[in-house]
Amino acid sequence: MHEAIMAYYRGLIKTGFEYVGKIENESIFLRTFGEVSPVCGNTDDFLYLYIQVDNNRISDIKYQCICDPASNVAIEVFCTLVKGKTLDEAALIKEDAFSQFLGCEDELMQEKAKFLLEFLNEGILRYKKP
DSSP, rough: OHHHHHHHHHHHHOOOOTTOOOOOOOSSSEEEEEGGGGGSSSSOOOOEEEEETTTTTTEEEEEEEOHHHHHHHHHHHHHHHHOOOOOHHHTTTOTHHHHHHHHHHOHHHHHHHHHHHHHHHHHHHHHHHO
């Protein structure tokens, strides 16, 4: 794991994970488990993602998970990148935004970023369907 990712994780441990939690009556709920997700690499790992949408904008986002440190970093960065964006803006975010945010290139992080962004786009499509 790249040193920048480890440093970010250490910072999360010191300051707390900003987006950990649950949103009641969320607009979008997404869940994945270890056997199908590069974010949750182990079979018993999971990710629940809660997204609140107001006026077509992601007003809040929270998650619950059991996963490895790199995944925690990916999820926290993901939440930071999408919170406050319109659904259309969030759908346009690319994997390289994670690298820019962290200041490093890391293949595993790119894989996790790609999954999270595809995961979000699936949720947005379901949300937008009448």
